[in-house]
Amino acid sequence: xxxxxxxxxxxxxxxxxxxxxxxxxxxxxxxxxxxxxxxxxxxxxxxxxxxxxxxxxxxxxxxxxxxxxxxxxxxxxxxxxxxxxxxxxxxxxxxxxxxxxxxxxxxxx
Numbered sequence: 252x253x254x255x256x257x258x259x260x261x262x263x264x265x266x267x268x269x270x271x272x273x274x275x276x277x278x279x280x281x282x283x284x285x286x287x288x289x290x291x292x293x294x295x296x297x298x299x300x301x302x303x304x305x306x307x308x309x310x311x312x313x314x315x316x317x318x319x320x321x322x323x324x325x326x327x328x329x330x331x332x333x334x335x336x337x338x339x340x341x342x343x344x345x346x347x348x349x350x351x352x353x354x355x356x357x358x359x360x
């Protein structure tokens with residue numbers, strides 16, 4: 252079962268940038284690429300560093316961990332480079348007016 256959660260306003264997200272949002276103790280990296288918004292778990296699966304501090308590559312929709320350079324797909328959460336080997340969670344996102352809404356699992360609280 253999922254719950255709809257407002258992450259932020261669309262206008263608060265710069266194109267080509269990542270913003271960290273904390274919801275109920277959960278860290279989420281919210282990235283905007285053009286008119287598309289992605290939400291991904293903000294903790295690198297390798298070393299628990301904040302992905303929102305990393306480098307966003309809009310061309311291939313990845314985010315690179317600032318500590319060891321693992322790159323994660325914003326679409327699937329799967330890393331495409333070492334040292335990370337485990338995926339991070341990704342969340343379905345929709346824009347409703349100016350609100351960015353994510354579907355978060357109930358058990359992620």
